[in-house]
Amino acid sequence: MATPDVHPYDALLLVSFGGPEGPDDVVPFLENVTRGRGIPRERLEEVGKHYHLFGGRSPINDQCRELKAAIEADLAEHDIDLPVYWGNRNWDPYLAETLQQMADDGVTRAACFVTSAYSSWSSCRQYRENLYDAVDALPGGVEGSPVRLDKLRHYFNHPGFVEPNVDATLAALADLPDDVRAGARLVFVTHSIPTAMNENSGDPEVSYEGGGAYVAQHRDVARVVTERVAAETGTLHEHDLVFCSRSGSPHVPWLEPDINDHLEALRDRGVPAVVMVPVGFVSDHMEVIYDLDTEAVETAERIGLPVRRAATAGIDARFVATVRDLLVERATVERGEEVARAAVGDTGPMWDACPVGCCANPRAERPALCGRGA
Ligand SMILES: CC1=C(CCC(=O)O)c2cc3nc(cc4[nH]c(cc5[nH]c(cc1n2)c(C)c5CCC(=O)O)c(CCC(=O)O)c4C)C(CCC(=O)O)=C3C
Ligand SMILES: [Fe+2]
Structure with missing residues (x-):
């Protein structure tokens, strides 16, 4: 089989939520997540207790490390030579730092795989807003950014x-x-x-x-x-x-x-x-x-x-291969070539770029990347 073509991408960015990695991280993490969201204090104290039951450490970052390693191994197995980066919305490694690293490494165009499979402001648009903020923090801002990002399509029905x-x-x-x-x-x-x-x-x-x-x-x-x-x-x-x-x-x-x-x-x-x-x-x-x-x-x-x-998809080989499939699919689309899109169920394959007004948050309209423009 020929090596899959991932041109025009020169990187893959794994985008996740982030979580605390020790007791001292819990409060600052919760503050990051809930800034401006009007979550009652009692709820935050309650959720803090959930984390402390597990030593103040969420498993999510380790799961992202494992997923990143599995994606790297899968890409290598398929002779795809593409660096994989990882950045979170709410905890270290923060998206802004990862984007800076990508810019320093000379990345020009990355496909983003988000660890959230469905549409909604929390599960899609908020990630797109955070990607905007991370790119905007680069010298030159969104307008002059050296790195362009595309979000891979929703995969709940892949x-x-x-x-x-x-x-x-x-x-x-x-x-x-x-x-x-x-x-x-x-x-x-x-x-x-x-x-x-x-x-x-x-x-x-x-x-x-x-x-x-x-x-x-x-x-x-x-x-x-x-x-x-x-x-x-x-x-x-x-x-x-x-x-x-x-x-x-x-x-x-x-x-x-x-x-x-x-x-x-x-x-x-x-x-x-x-x-x-x-x-x-x-x-x-x-x-x-x-x-x-x-x-x-x-x-x-x-x-x-x-x-x-039941177990979650985690690092099941089929889920890891989904990342590659979506990457190769989108690269094909971006080159203007025909592509087959895998999907099961009635919804059909989702769009590549969210429509204008998709998953709007009427409380706070904020700029977001990876939409259809305007
Ligand atoms: C749809 C959805 C997903 C699934 C999609 C996706 O994966 O993104 C998700 C995932 C996650 N949510 C997480 C953690 C939290 N979510 C919170 C608060 C909220 N979540 C919301 C929605 C979602 N959340 C909403 C509408 C709020 C209210 C505040 C607001 O309107 O924004 C709070 C604040 C405390 C609380 O009130 O619970 C915490 C700590 C973690 C990390 C877990 C870990 O550490 O292992 C993960 C993966
Ligand atoms: Fe949440």
Whole structure:
């Protein structure tokens, strides 16, 4: 097979959330995340406790290091000679520092892979705003920047993301006691966001089932995973989409139901077991190891509901290969050549550049990179 052509890119940038790496990092990290977001103090203290339960260290940065190493190995295996950089929105290595390093190294055009798979202000546009700020901080600013960035398309429905989720769901089902397996409910879990943020998610010109692209995309993936599991096991399990990690003021409506309330409701309805599938997350970071593995598992134990949690995509080889596939795909597009785009489900492959007004945050309109301009 010929070496895949990644021209016009001379770098890949892995973009992530960031997390604290020790007890002293927790408060400054939380301040970074919540600056100007109106999160109540009590909520911050509560979330701080989650981190301190794990020694003040989030696993997310180590997971990014592992993903970066896996991407480098995968690119090398495919004879793609491209440096991989990593920068975070909220913790060291910060995007601004990484962009400076890239500029110093003479990078001119990088493809960005973001560790967040779906549309919404929190999960897409905020990353694009932070990329703008990081490039703007370079000498010359956005106008005179030596480095141009393209964000690789959303991958929630890429087979390389969906297939590891299918296998993880099968493994979690297999781990349930035999007598409850067939009746188990598949409970897909993602991060709650304000309902208004969901409604504003995606292309403002398109109307989505559920009011916004964020929920519609998750529903699509949940259905595909459920059907693929049925194809393997012969059982079409009932499934739901529920939410975790609600934050913000109690007066602001966020997406519901919460996973804990939902487990109780299922138990009351006589559901014999649950598999939680954290389809909204790409690795086992704090939302997964605290909100699901700690809090939701405690809820399930208290009410006597057998529960298993499916693994996230993490560094599954198919997910790592997805990064390469999207990189090669976008490079092909940027060279003006025809390309096949992998996608499963009903949504179809997402756009390369977000439309104007995509995932707007009406509270604070800020400039963002990687959009369709204007
Ligand atoms: C949609 C979404 C994702 C998934 C997409 C993606 O991955 O980006 C995500 C991921 C993450 N969220 C994370 C951490 C936090 N999120 C917070 C707060 C918030 N998240 C929100 C949304 C999301 N968040 C929202 C609407 C808020 C309210 C504040 C605001 O309107 O912006 C807060 C503040 C405290 C709190 O209130 O919970 C923290 C500490 C970490 C790091 C985990 C680790 O350290 O391992 C990760 C991967
Ligand atoms: Fe979050």
